[in-house]
Amino acid sequence: xxxxxxxxxxxxxxxxxxxxxxxxxxxxxxxxxxxxxxxxxxxxxxxxxxxxxxxxxxxxxxxxxxxxxxxxxxxxxxxxxxxxxxxxxxxxxxxxxxxxxxxxxxxxxxxxxxxxxxxxxxxxxxxxxxxxxxxxxxxxxxxxxxxxxxxxxx
Amino acid sequence: xxxxxxxxxxxxxxxxxxxxxxxxxxxxxxxxxxxxxxxxxxxxxxxxxxxxxxxxxxxxxxxxxxxxxxxxxxxxxxxxxxxxxxxxxxxxxxxxxxxxxxxxxxxxxxxxxxxxxxxxxxxxxxxxxxxxxxxxxxxxxxxxxxxxxxxxxxxxxxxxxxxxxxxxxxxxxxxxxxxxxxxxxxxxxxxxxxxxxxxxxxxxxxxxxxxxxxxxxxxxxxxxxxxxxxxxxxxxxxxxxxxxxxxxxxxxxxxxxxxxxxxxxxxxxxxxxxxxxxxxxxxxxxxxxxxxxxxxxxxxxxxxxxxxxxxxxxxxxxxxxxxxxxxxxxxxxxxxxxxxxxxxxxxxxxxxxxxxxxxxxxxxxxxxxxxxxxxxxxxxxx
Numbered sequence: 001x002x003x004x005x006x007x008x009x010x011x012x013x014x015x016x017x018x019x020x021x022x023x024x025x026x027x028x029x030x031x032x033x034x035x036x037x038x039x040x041x042x043x044x045x046x047x048x049x050x051x052x053x054x055x056x057x058x059x060x061x062x063x064x065x066x067x068x069x070x071x072x073x074x075x076x077x078x079x080x081x082x083x084x085x086x087x088x089x090x091x092x093x094x095x096x097x098x099x100x101x102x103x104x105x106x107x108x109x110x111x112x113x114x115x116x117x118x119x120x121x122x123x124x125x126x127x128x129x130x131x132x133x134x135x136x137x138x139x140x141x142x143x144x145x146x147x148x149x150x151x152x153x154x
Numbered sequence: 155x156x157x158x159x160x161x162x163x164x165x166x167x168x169x170x171x172x173x174x175x176x177x178x179x180x181x182x183x184x185x186x187x188x189x190x191x192x193x194x195x196x197x198x199x200x201x202x203x204x205x206x207x208x209x210x211x212x213x214x215x216x217x218x219x220x221x222x223x224x225x226x227x228x229x230x231x232x233x234x235x236x237x238x239x240x241x242x243x244x245x246x247x248x249x250x251x252x253x254x255x256x257x258x259x260x261x262x263x264x265x266x267x268x269x270x271x272x273x274x275x276x277x278x279x280x281x282x283x284x285x286x287x288x289x290x291x292x293x294x295x296x297x298x299x300x301x302x303x304x305x306x307x308x309x310x311x312x313x314x315x316x317x318x319x320x321x322x323x324x325x326x327x328x329x330x331x332x333x334x335x336x337x338x339x340x341x342x343x344x345x346x347x348x349x350x351x352x353x354x355x356x357x358x359x360x361x362x363x364x365x366x367x368x369x370x371x372x373x374x375x376x377x378x379x380x381x382x383x384x385x386x387x388x389x390x391x392x393x394x395x396x397x398x399x400x401x402x403x404x405x406x407x408x409x410x411x412x413x414x415x416x417x418x419x420x421x422x423x424x425x426x427x428x429x430x431x432x433x434x435x436x437x438x439x440x441x442x443x444x445x446x447x448x449x450x451x452x453x454x455x456x457x458x459x460x461x462x463x464x465x466x467x468x469x470x471x472x473x474x475x476x477x478x479x480x481x482x483x484x485x486x487x488x489x490x491x492x493x494x495x496x497x498x499x500x501x502x503x504x505x506x507x508x509x510x511x512x513x514x515x516x517x518x519x520x521x522x523x524x525x526x527x528x529x530x531x532x533x534x535x536x
Contacts, residue, residue, distance in 0.1 A: 024467060050375050054470065054481050054498040067483065069470050069498075073375050073389060076396050079470065102378020105506050113211070128204040128535060137209050144212070 007047075007080065011037055026067070026081035034084050035094040035120075041070065041080070042099055048074045052100035057110040059088075059140045064116055066093050086116070095121040113138040169197055172517075176205050180283055180521040183531030187508075187520065194516045199509040203502075206535035214495040219245060220320065220459035222495065227314040229497060230533040232275060235268040235305070236475040238318035243399060244471030244482035245320050249464035252449050257322035258401045259442040263335060264317065265473070266431040266438070267305075270342065271298050272476035273382075273424040273431075274349075276528045280421060281353065283525035284362055290353065297345050304334055320462070321452020335439050342432055350425060363418035367511040367523035370415060377507045380500050381478025382427060383527060386412035386419040393474035400473075404441075405434045420526040460490050468494075477501055477528050497536055501529040 004027055008020045011029075015037060021028045029037055041049045049070040058065045063085050071078030086093050095118035097103045107118045108127040115136035118124055126133065135142055175186035184205035190198035210229065214222035226241045227234035239261060246253065253261075278294030302312040308327050309315040317324050353359055369379070374387040384391055392409040394402040410426035412419030448456065455462035464486040472481035478500025485494035504527050512520045 026468075052378055053380075053472070053479060054483060054496070056483055056494075056496040056498075058485055058494045067468075069481070069483070071396075073391050076391070081470065100378065101373070101376045101506060102503055104377075105503060109502075113209070126204075128207040128209075130204065137212055142212075 004080070010046075011040070014040060023083070026083050028083045028085065031084055031086055031093060035096070035099075038094075038096050038099055041082075047080075048072045049078070049080060050074055051078075052096070052102045053079070055096075055103050055106035055110065057114040057116050057138070059114060059138065061088070061140055063088055064091055064093075064114065066110065066116060068096070091115055092117045092119055094119050095124075097121050112136070115139060167192070174517070174520070176202075181524065182279065182529060183534075185524075185529065185531055185534065187524070189512075189517070189520065191517065194518075196512050196515055196517065196520055199512045199520065201505055201508055203505070203531075203534050206531045208536070210497065210536040211495050214492055216491065218459040218490050219462050219464065219492060220456065222492070223318065224314065224316040226497075227316055228532055229499065229536065230475070230477060230480075230501070230530045231313055232530060233268045233272050233476050234313060234315045235264040235317060236473060236480065238315065239265055239400075240471060240473045240475065240480040241482050242318040242320055243473060244469050244484050245464065247471050248467060248469035248484055248486055249320065249462075251321040251452055253322055253400075253452075254446045254449055255443050256326075256445040257447045257449075259438050260323050260327055260447060261318065261400060262402065262405075263435060263438050263442075264305075264315075264323075266435050267301050267335070267338075269431045269476045270338075270428055271301050272528075273428050274298055276424060276525075277349065277353070277421060280417075280522065280525045281359070283522045284359065290349070293345075293349065293352075297342070300338060304331060304338075307331065319448055319452055319456040321455065322446070322448025324448075324456070326447045332439050332442065335435065339432055339435050339439070343429065346425065346428060354422065354425070359421075360418065362519075362522065363416065363421060363526075365414065365416055366515060366519050367417045367526060368415050369507060369511055373507060373510060374415070377510075378503050379478070379507060380504065381474065381476070381528075382420060382423045383478060383504055385409065386423045387415035388412055393472060393479055397472070399471075402434075405437050407431075407433050417522055417526040463488060463490050472498070475500060477530070477533070478504055497533075499533040499536060501527070501531075501533045502536075505529060505534065 004022050008022055018033045041047050049072050051071040051073045053071050054069040056067050066084045068082040070080045110116050112126040112128050170191045172189050175181040176184040186202040188200040189196050226237040229237050274294045278291035281290035305315050306312045309317040369387045371387045374384050388411050390409050390411050407430045410423050412423050466488045468485040470483045472479050481498035483496040484492055487493040511523050
């Protein structure tokens with residue numbers, strides 16, 4: 001199993017001009033080059049990340065972060081954690097559903113609950129909440145019914 | 155996938171749209187399939203879910219870390235022990251907690267007993283979907299009840315166990331627990347033999363299940379399918395073997411895989427997995443040491459959950475739950491509540507390829523294909 005630092009160096013060599021950062025055990029990839037790097041990670045035999053286990057979003061108030069957990073079934077390795085960030089006002093991330101089908105429902109869920117738009121998703125609809133629901137409940141500024149704490153302002 | 159209606163010069167043909175569910179016994183809960191039919195052949199299938207949605211993840215953000223442990227029971231309400239296990243594992247990873255030896259063994263025993271419960275029940279309900287109404291289910295319930303009695307003795311509840319704590323388990327097992335598990339181990343293979351005599355080579359079961367709902371190996375991996383579904387498609391991938399979480403690397407067991415990836419393989423892989431679980435149980439009850447069942451830090455955390463504050467950071471813990479890969483992604487901001495809490499539910503993601511498996515088959519086949527995925531709506535909708 002190669003370390004996350006090596007993965008970072010390898011990607012930066014393959015894609016000159018992109019700057020990645022390592023935070024803990026995860027790799028933060030700039031949004032603009034995410035789709036190219038994603039197909040590289042899947043197809044390159046030294047990684048062979050064929051199994052996208054989990055996709056989810058986190059609302060960090062200043063920005064949204066989408067977290068991917070990759071494993072390799074072929075090499076029985078993993079995880080490689082990838083984080084992609086987007087500004088809160090924009091909330092757009094390239095979809096990886098064309099590369100990994102497992103993202104299909106999970107991206108719909110992140111769109112539904114956090115309001116992150118996944119560009120290039122074949123069927124981006126709400127999945128758990130009903131059509132016509134106005135809000136995104138997992139956002140930190142969502143006001144719940146019978147909420148007993150003050151509404152967060154930011 | 156596109157499907158073209160067969161035109162007939164003498165008949166006016168058109169596709170028929172039917173909503174299967176949400177109130178239908180074959181959907182195992184409130185799940186809906188919007189299907190488009192050509193005669194009885196499925197042309198298009200769109201799953202609709204969310205009827206049981208209660209935003210489990212938001213609920214967890216508003217309570218202490220330990221506070222959502224009982225809520226995890228309600229995800230997959232048939233296997234509450236393994237849900238607890240995955241959540242405890244994720245938080246232990248985040249907080250860096252150690253688990254005492256005896257607790258590890260108790261956890262493994264509980265997880266494998268849960269696997270027996272789940273697979274037995276699945277086989278029963280799959281036969282229900284096939285039209286063998288309630289005879290196999292009642293055999294399955296008879297055996298399941300014996301295991302649930304054990305859960306009740308140690309955890310106080312048959313189904314909503316809430317038994318795991320960060321750094322161990324709530325309470326040590328009762329004195330007669332191990333002898334009773336030994337009895338189950340002794341009797342279970344006989345029950346499985348009996349079950350198999352009735353089912354495995356049953357002509358109707360074979361005719362209905364073989365070559366139905368085939369899931370190719372590549373698609374299974376690409377679509378993130380996990381658990382017995384993935385292994386039935388011929389991928390030897392078991393998280394117990396790959397991640398070596400808890401103490402699973404101490405137990406020799408085999409990973410059964412299927413060949414064709416059809417409904418029959420999914421049925422049979424589960425039967426074989428139960429036999430492997432019994433092997434693990436046999437060894438675990440033989441080797442279980444004496445000692446504490448929760449670490450001192452874990453005990454403090456369990457006694458005052460509001461003072462349990464994992465350090466800042468995030469962690470992803472996953473286990474091989476009976477239905478597939480159950481993962482918890484937890485983010486801490488250093489406070490007493492999770493900043494973010496995400497459940498990677500196997501039933502939910504295994505539904506991604508439902509349409510691909512059903513296209514071109516009849517409505518009656520779609521019912522058993524859904525049954526063979528093994529979904530629990532508490533987990534799909536969260």
